[in-house]
Amino acid sequence: xxxxxxxxxxxxxxxxxxxxxxxxxxxxxxxxxxxxxxxxxxxxxxxxxxxxxxxxxxxxxxxxxxxxxxxxxxxxxxxxxxxxxxxxxxxxxxxxxxxxxxxxxxxxxxxxxxxxxxxxxxxxxxxxxxxxxxxxxxxxxxxxxxxxxxxxxxxxxxxxxxxxxxxxxxxxxxxxxxxxxxxxxxxxxxxxxxxxxxxxxxxxxxxxxxxxxxxxxxxxxxxxxxxxxxxxxxxxxxxxxxxxxxxxxxxxxxxxxxxxxxxxx
Amino acid sequence: xxxxxxxxxxxxxxxxxxxxxxxxxxxxxxxxxxxxxxxxxxxxxxxxxxxxxxxxxxxxxxxxxxxxxxxxxxxxxxxxxxxxxxxxxxxxxxxxxxxxxxxxxxxxxxxxxxxxxxxxxxxxxxxxxxxxxxxxxxxxxxxxxxxxxxxxxxxxxxxxxxxxxxxxxxxxxxxxxxxxxxxxxxxxxxxxxxxxxxxxxxxxxxxxxxxxxxxxxxxxxxxxxxxxxxxxxxxxxxxxxxxxxxxxxxxxxxxxxxxxxxxxxxxxxxxxxxxxxxxxxxxxxxxxxxxxxxxxxxxxxxxxxxxxxxxxxxxxxxxxxxxxxxxxxxxxxxxxxxxxxxxxxxxxxxxxxxxxxxxxxxxxxxxxxxxxxxxxxxxxxxxxxxxxxxxxxxxxxxxxxxxxxxx
Numbered sequence: 001x002x003x004x005x006x007x008x009x010x011x012x013x014x015x016x017x018x019x020x021x022x023x024x025x026x027x028x029x030x031x032x033x034x035x036x037x038x039x040x041x042x043x044x045x046x047x048x049x050x051x052x053x054x055x056x057x058x059x060x061x062x063x064x065x066x067x068x069x070x071x072x073x074x075x076x077x078x079x080x081x082x083x084x085x086x087x088x089x090x091x092x093x094x095x096x097x098x099x100x101x102x103x104x105x106x107x108x109x110x111x112x113x114x115x116x117x118x119x120x121x122x123x124x125x126x127x128x129x130x131x132x133x134x135x136x137x138x139x140x141x142x143x144x145x146x147x148x149x150x151x152x153x154x155x156x157x158x159x160x161x162x163x164x165x166x167x168x169x170x171x172x173x174x175x176x177x178x179x180x181x182x183x184x185x186x187x188x189x190x191x192x193x194x195x196x197x198x199x200x201x202x203x204x205x206x207x208x209x210x211x212x213x214x215x216x217x218x219x220x221x222x223x224x225x226x227x228x229x230x231x232x233x234x235x236x237x238x239x240x241x242x243x244x245x246x247x248x249x250x251x252x253x254x255x256x257x258x259x260x261x262x263x264x265x
Numbered sequence: 266x267x268x269x270x271x272x273x274x275x276x277x278x279x280x281x282x283x284x285x286x287x288x289x290x291x292x293x294x295x296x297x298x299x300x301x302x303x304x305x306x307x308x309x310x311x312x313x314x315x316x317x318x319x320x321x322x323x324x325x326x327x328x329x330x331x332x333x334x335x336x337x338x339x340x341x342x343x344x345x346x347x348x349x350x351x352x353x354x355x356x357x358x359x360x361x362x363x364x365x366x367x368x369x370x371x372x373x374x375x376x377x378x379x380x381x382x383x384x385x386x387x388x389x390x391x392x393x394x395x396x397x398x399x400x401x402x403x404x405x406x407x408x409x410x411x412x413x414x415x416x417x418x419x420x421x422x423x424x425x426x427x428x429x430x431x432x433x434x435x436x437x438x439x440x441x442x443x444x445x446x447x448x449x450x451x452x453x454x455x456x457x458x459x460x461x462x463x464x465x466x467x468x469x470x471x472x473x474x475x476x477x478x479x480x481x482x483x484x485x486x487x488x489x490x491x492x493x494x495x496x497x498x499x500x501x502x503x504x505x506x507x508x509x510x511x512x513x514x515x516x517x518x519x520x521x522x523x524x525x526x527x528x529x530x531x532x533x534x535x536x537x538x539x540x541x542x543x544x545x546x547x548x549x550x551x552x553x554x555x556x557x558x559x560x561x562x563x564x565x566x567x568x569x570x571x572x573x574x575x576x577x578x579x580x581x582x583x584x585x586x587x588x589x590x591x592x593x594x595x596x597x598x599x600x601x602x603x604x605x606x607x608x609x610x611x612x613x614x615x616x617x618x619x620x621x622x623x624x625x626x627x628x629x630x631x632x633x634x635x636x637x638x639x640x641x642x643x644x645x646x647x648x649x650x651x652x653x654x655x656x657x658x659x660x661x662x663x664x665x666x667x668x669x670x671x672x
Contacts, residue, residue: 014378021364021375028366104361105338105353106379172291173284259341262334263278 007107015110019118041078041126045133048073060226061198067137068226074130075225076193076218079152082123083159083214084184089115090163091170091177098265108258112164116156134225141228151220151231154240158213161246168253171264191215192222213239267312267350268431268462269336274345276306276331276486305331306342307486313431318463320473320494322501323483329466332483333357336464337433351430351462354380359420365409369400369419372408377423390426397452398422399445414442421449428456433464474498474650498549528639531566532627535605537575537644539623551652552662556614558645560625564604570629571597571638573608579660580620591631614649615662622646 008015027034049070052058060068093111094101101108134140170176191214197205208215217239220231279300281287289296306328313319323329334340336347337355362376373394377387395404398418400411408416425432432453457463467473473480473494480497482490490500540557541547550556558575574589590596590608597606623645629636654662 010381010383011378013384014375017375017378017384021367021371025364025366100361100379102334102339103357104379106381173288175284259343260279262340 004107004109008109008113011107011110014106015113015117018110018114019121022114022118023121037122037125038129041129044077045070045074045130049133060196063226065137065139067139071134071139072196072222072226073194074133075221076191078123078126078130079155079218079221080188080191080193080214081126082119083155084188085122086115086119086159087163087166087180087184089119090159090167091180093163093167094171094261094265095177101262102265112160112167115163116160139225141225144224144228144230147224147230148221150233151217151224151236154236154243155214155217157247158217158239158243161243161248161250164250165246165253168250168257168261171261172257187212187214191218193218209235210238213242267348268315268317269311269313269464270346270348270350271309271311271332271336272346272348273308273310274306274332274335274342274347275304275308276328276335276340277302277304277343279303305486306335308345309483309486309488310345311481311488311491313462313464315430315462316457316460317479318457318465318477320465320467320477320480321483322467322473322480322497323489326485327483328486329483333433333435333464333466349431353431353433354424354429355433355435356421356424357433357435359417359424361420363408363416363420366407368407369398369404369411373419373423376420380424394419394422394426397426397448414445418445421445425449425452425456428459428461431462431464432456433466435466528627528637530639531564531568532571532600532638533563533565534625534627534639534641534644535561535563537561537623537625537641539645539647547647549648549650550614552614552616552618552649552654554614556612558608558610558612558623560608560610562606562608562627564600564602564606567602568600568629568638569598571600571606572628572630573606574626574628575610575644576624577616578622578624580622585616585621585660589626589631616649617657617660617662618649618651619660620646620648 023034023037027036030036032039049067052069052073053066057066058069059066060072063069063072065071089096090112093115097111100106131140166176166180190208190212192200192208197208197215197219200208209219216235220236223229223231279287280303281290281300286299290298290300309328309332311319321329321332331340333355335342336349337353337357362379363372364375367375370391373391374384374387378384382390398404398415398421400415400418403411403415404419408419411419434453453463463476465473465476477494479492480494481488482497482501490497537558537560538546539548539550540559541550542555542557544557547556560573560575562571562573564571572589572591574587574591576587577585579585600606622643624640624642625644626640627638628640629638651657654664657664
C-alpha cells in the first residue's frame with residue numbers, strides 16, 4: 001500500500017497545482033474570471049425557482065414551501081452534475097493524458113485524484129451558492145445538513161469505482177466511452193431528479209431504488225435538503241456495495257492491464 | 266557499481282486482429298486465443314557503471330525507444346528486470362507539461378512538480394533556472410509567445426538544474442540555437458566529469474563516437490554487438506550494407522526530411538550509393554577517404570541525349586560541390602528504351618565533419634533547367650567524421666603545408 005501512497009504524498013504539490021491550474025484555465029482570458037463559476041449555478045437556481053415555483057406553481061406533494069420544488073430540483077441536479085462531470089472526465093482519463101503517460105514516469109494515481117479534487121472544488125462553489133439561496137429563503141436544513149457528508153462519500157466511492165473501471169476499459173475498447181455518454185442521458189431520466197419518485201407506481205419505485213444505485217443517493221440528498229430530515233441510511237447500502245465492488249473490479253483491471261495501458265495509447 | 270542494470274528483459278505486445286477479438290478474450294471464458302504476440306525486445310541485458318557513458322544505436326524499429334521507455338519507467342518489460350541506482354533524468358521530451366497559456370515561471374513550477382521536484386526546491390532553484398535559460402523578461406510571459414527555441418531553453422534548464430545520477434539523452438537533443446546548444450552540451454559534459462552516467466540513444470554515429478565509452482548495437486530486439494564505439498560502428502555499417510534497400514528509407518525518414526523526386530520521367534534514377542575502396546556501401550566516411558559514387562540509371566523512353574549530374578550538399582542543404590557529365594565531357598547520345606546505365610564517380614572525400622546529402626539529376630545539356638528527366642533530392646545521405654586527420658573546422662578539407670620564420 002505504501003508503495004502507492006508514498007509517491008502520492010511526494011506529488012501532492014503537483015496534485016494541488018493541477019487542480020488550481022484547471023480552475024484558472026477555465027476562466028483564462030475572461031474579464032469576470034472566476035465570477036462565472038458563481039454566475040452559472042446562480043442562474044440555474046434562479047431559472048428553476050422562477051419557472052417552477054413562480055410561473056408553474058409546481059408543488060411537491062407534502063411540502064408547504066413555494067420553493068420546495070426548486071430546492072428538490074437543485075439538490076438533485078447539483079449532485080447528479082458532480083457524478084456526470086466526474087464520469088465524463090474519468091472515461092477519458094488515460095486518453096487525455098496519453099502524452100505525459102507515455103513520456104514521463106510519475107505516479108499515475110495522481111490523475112484520478114486531480115479529477116476528484118477539481119470536481120469537488122467545482123461542486124463546492126455551486127453548493128456555496130445553493131446554501132446562500134437556502135439561507136435567504138429560510139430553507140436551510142440546519143438539522144440534517146451534516147448528513148450530506150456520508151452520502152457524498154458513498155457517491156464518491158461509487159463514482160470512482162465505476163469511473164476507474166470505465167477509464168481502463170475505454171483505453172482498449174473505445175466504444176465504451178461513446179456508449180456510456182448515451183447511457184448517462186438515459187440514466188438521468190431513470191433517476192428521480194426532475195420528477196418526484198412518488199409519482200411512479202410502487203413497483204417501479206422499488207425497481208429504481210434497487211437497481212439504480214444513483215437513485216437512493218439522489219433521494220437521500222433530496223430528503224436532506226427538502227425535508228430537512230436524515231436520509232434512510234439503509235438505502236445507501238446498495239450504492240455503497242455496488243461502489244465497493246466496482247472499486248475492486250477497477251483495481252483488478254488496473255493491476256492486470258496497467259502495463260498495457262501505456263502501450264495502447 | 267552498476268547504476269543501470271538491465272537483466273534479460275523482453276517486451277512483447279499482444280496484437281489482436283480486431284477489438285472484438287480482444288473483447289471476447291477478456292470477457293468470454295471459453296474464447297479462442299486469437300491474438301498474436303509481437304516481440305520487440307527479445308532478451309536484452311547490459312549494465313552501465315557509474316560515470317560511464319554508453320550509446321545505443323540501431324535502425325528504426327530495432328527497439329531503441331521501447332528500451333528507453335522501459336528504462337525511464339513509462340512502460341514495463343514483459344519479463345526481466347531493470348534496476349536503477351539513483352535519480353534518472355531523461356532529456357526525451359523537453360517541455361512536457363508546459364501549458365501555453367501560463368507564464369514561463371508558472372510552467373516551471375508545474376512541469377517541475379511533474380518531474381518530482383517540490384515547490385520549495387523550485388522556489389530555491391528558480392533564479393538559477395532563469396539565469397541558465399537566459400530568456401530575460403519572457404519568463405513572466407505566457408509560453409505561447411515563446412519561440413520554440415526559448416521553450417526548449419527553459420525546459421532544458423529545468424530538467425538539468427540538479428546533476429542527476431543517470432542522464433538519458435535522446436538523439437533529437439537540439440536545444441535552441443547554436444549558442445545554447447553549446448551551452449547545454451557543456452553542462453552535459455560537466456555532469457559527466459562529475460560522475461553522471463550517460464545513456465545516449467542515437468542514429469548519429471558521430472555523436473556516439475565522440476561522447477561514448479561504449480556502444481550497444483540493437484538489432485531487431487536483441488543486442489547485436491557491444492563494445493568500443495568504433496568497432497560497433499564498423500559492424501553497424503556492414504549490417505546496413507547487407508540490407509541496403511532499407512538504408513535509404515531509414516536515412517530519409519530519420520532526418521525528418523522528405524525526398525523530392527521530380528521530372529518528366531523518360532529516365533529514372535534507380536540507385537545511388539557511396540562505396541568505399543572495397544566496394545562496400547558506406548554511410549560513415551573518414552575525411553579524405555577515397556570513395557566512389559555509383560549511380561544506376563534506367564532509360565524508360567527513347568531519348569537523344571542524357572547528362573547526369575550530382576550535387577553534394579551540407580546539412581543545411583547548401584551545395585558543397587556539384588558537377589555533371591556535360592562538364593566531364595561524357596554526354597551520352599541516342600539512348601533506347603529499357604537501356605541501363607551504370608555511372609561511377611571516384612573522388613577523395615575532402616569534406617569536413619558533418620552530415621551530407623547527395624542530390625542527383627538526369628537531364629539534357631548543361632543544367633537540369635533545360636529538360637529535366639528526373640531530379641532526386643537526398644538520393645543518398647552520409648556522415649563524415651575525422652578519424653586520423655588533425656582537427657580542423659569547416660566543410661572542406663584544405664590541408665596546408667606550413668612554414669613560419671622567426672626574426
